[in-house]
Amino acid sequence: MDTIIQMRFLVAAFFLCANAAHAQNYGATEVPDVGRNPEWVIAIHGGAGGTEPADLATEKAEQTRKDLQASLAAGARILESGGTGTEAIEAALKVLEDSPHFNAGRGAVLDEYGVARHDSSIMRGEDLAAGAIAGSSRIRNPIAAARAVMEQTQNVMLHGEGADWFASQNGLEVVNPLYFITEERRNQLLEKRAKEPGTVADAGDSYFGTVGAVVLDKHGNLSAGTTTGGRANKRFGRIGDTPVIGAGTYASNTSCAVSGTGHGEYFMRWTVARGICARMEFNDESLKDAAEALIVDSLLPVGGYGAVIAMDPSGKVVFVSTTANLKRGVMSSSTPARFAINADNEVN
Ligand code: ASP
Numbered sequence: 077m078d079t080i081i082q083m084r085f086l087v088a089a090f091f092l093c094a095n096a097a098h099a100q101n102y103g104a105t106e107v108p109d110v111g112r113n114p115e116w117v118i119a120i121h122g123g124a125g126g127t128e129p130a131d132l133a134t135e136k137a138e139q140t141r142k143d144l145q146a147s148l149a150a151g152a153r154i155l156e157s158g159g160t161g162t163e164a165i166e167a168a169l170k171v172l173e174d175s176p177h178f179n180a181g182r183g184a185v186l187d188e189y190g191v192a193r194h195d196s197s198i199m200r201g202e203d204l205a206a207g208a209i210a211g212s213s214r215i216r217n218p219i220a221a222a223r224a225v226m227e228q229t230q231n232v233m234l235h236g237e238g239a240d241w242f243a244s245q246n247g248l249e250v251v252n253p254l255y256f257i258t259e260e261r262r263n264q265l266l267e268k269r270a271k272e273p274g275t276v277a278d279a280g281d282s283y284f285g286t287v288g289a290v291v292l293d294k295h296g297n298l299s300a301g302t303t304t305g306g307r308a309n310k311r312f313g314r315i316g317d318t319p320v321i322g323a324g325t326y327a328s329n330t331s332c333a334v335s336g337t338g339h340g341e342y343f344m345r346w347t348v349a350r351g352i353c354a355r356m357e358f359n360d361e362s363l364k365d366a367a368e369a370l371i372v373d374s375l376l377p378v379g380g381y382g383a384v385i386a387m388d389p390s391g392k393v394v395f396v397s398t399t400a401n402l403k404r405g406v407m408s409s410s411t412p413a414r415f416a417i418n419a420d421n422e423v424n
Contacts, residue, residue, distance in 0.1 A: 106395040107364060108423045111410030116155035117292045117391035120147050120168055122178050122403035122417075123285035123337050124383035137417060140177045144405045144415040147171040151289065152407050161291035161299030162200055162223055169219040169303055172287035176258050178403075179285030181217065183258045184305025186265045188276050188312055192256035192305050194218040195318040197233075198226055201298035201327035206232050208319035209239035213256075216249040218303045222319075224248060233319055261308075268309040276311040285403075286318060288335025290327070292391040298333040300325050300349070306340070316340025322350035329389060331357040332366070338382010338398070342375050352386055363388040367396040395423070 110117045122144060151168030155161075173181025184192040196218035197208035207226025210233060215221045221243040225234055234242050244250045286304035293299070302325045304318040317324035317340035324340065326349035327333035334349035343349075348370050355366035367386045375381070376398050383397030385404060395404050397419075405415030406423055414423040 104397070104419065105364060105368060106404075106423060108393055108395070108406045108414065109411060110391050110393055110406065110408040114292070114391045114411070115294050115409035116152075117387065117393065117406070117408040118148060118151040118155060118164060118168060118289060119291075119385045119387060119393045119395070119406040120144065120151070120172070120287070120289045120404065121335065121337060121383065121385045121395070122172055122287050124381075124397050124399045124402045125285075136177060139175070140403060140417055141415060143172060143175040143177055144403060144417070145413055147289075148405045148407045148413040148415065151291065152413070155291065155293055156409070158294050160295065161293040161297050162198055162226070162301070164291050164293065165198060165289045165299055165301035166217075166219050166223050168289045169287050169301055170217045173217050173219065173303055176260075177285070178287050179305045180287045180303040182256050183261060184256050185285075185308040185310070186257065186261050187306070187310045187314070190257075190262070190265060191253055192261070194303060194305055195316055196222040196301070196303040197319045197321060197325040198222040198301035199299060199321060199325055199327040199333075200226070201300075201329040201333055202295075204328060206321045206325075208233040208321065209243075210235040210315045210319040211313070212236065212239040212243070213253045214240040214250040215243045216251045216255070219301055220248050221246075222301065222303075232321060235315070256305075264308050276309055276314075286337040288325070288337060288385060290333040290335055290385055290387040290393070292333075292387060292389070296329070296389075298327045298329055298387060298389060300327040300333040300335045302335045302337070304337070317343035317348070320344055322347050324349060326350045326353055328353055328357075332363055332386050332388050334367075334384050334386045336382060336384045338375075339380050342378065342380025343382065346370060346374055346380070348375070348384065352384065356388070363392055364394045364396075367394050371396045371398060
């Protein structure tokens with residue numbers, strides 16, 4: 077075999093092994109019951125990884141469940157009283173951003189210099205209005221800033237100091253960057269640095285605890301929103317899929333609403349969120365088929381792992397994950413709050 081063929085063989089073998097490992101963990105698809113013609117529906121996620129089976133009985137897992145429940149309750153209160161989907165998303169994601177158990181807000185992962193830098197976006201399906209912030213290190217609740225960008229400016233995305241400045245000028249809470257840092261995240265970074273000295277997280281494992289929500293409100297509008305600290309030990313300046321409309325977040329009343337979590341570079345290259353909605357719009361595919369086409373058929377074979385939560389205009393929800401650890405929850409006007417933190421539990 078000449079060297080090039082040998083190398084190709086090795087690369088293919090590597091991906092097959094990597095994919096076999098992920099496929100084993102493939103957490104499959106769930107289509108939870110949301111009742112017939114619900115007036116409103118909210119589905120949330122808290123990332124697709126980071127939980128070892130041994131962690132499931134811990135106090136942290138218990139707290140994670142409580143946080144998911146509180147997040148659903150916060151969104152549901154707004155939806156029940158006739159509030160908009162984007163108001164509900166802000167309320168639901170703030171709960172998860174304030175919790176130290178997710179990769180968003182306090183407890184977010186740290187970049188290569190030990191700083192938590194947030195990406196966040198929100199989108200309204202009624203008129204395709206969208207707002208996002210990227211690389212922010214001072215905004216306490218990034219989802220609130222993303223919504224403010226959508227509502228108060230003609231822009232779609234603000235980044236870094238510009239985003240922090242905009243938030244402070246718009247009355248949002250800005251904090252000392254130390255607020256976000258937890259001991260667990262500091263240790264995680266130190267471990268990663270010790271294991272792979274001098275490298276950044278270009279590929280390989282990461283802690284997925286990104287938070288996101290998709291909503292159908294009483295006005296018949298779909299919305300989606302997502303916040304993340306990105307990837308542990310990420311390169312200074314690296315921005316993932318989360319603030320990129322069409323990659324990590326998308327909503328259109330004519331097709332669907334999507335919030336993703338996973339290996340952001342793949343979500344951007346495959347324009348996952350918009351891809352799902354486009355398949356529904358142009359190919360007439362069901363929500364489930366379209367979401368599986370992107371996550372299982374397109375991303376998994378190339379080593380791009382992660383999950384999406386998605387909703388169609390009738391309020392039907394799907395959770396599709398390539399890992400066994402998608403933290404997720406759902407509630408509607410006619411079904412109670414249900415949530416789960418790995419593939420052993422179901423929200424059906
Ligand atoms: N998608 C995020 C990113 O790549 C990470 C995650 O979802 O955990 O920035």
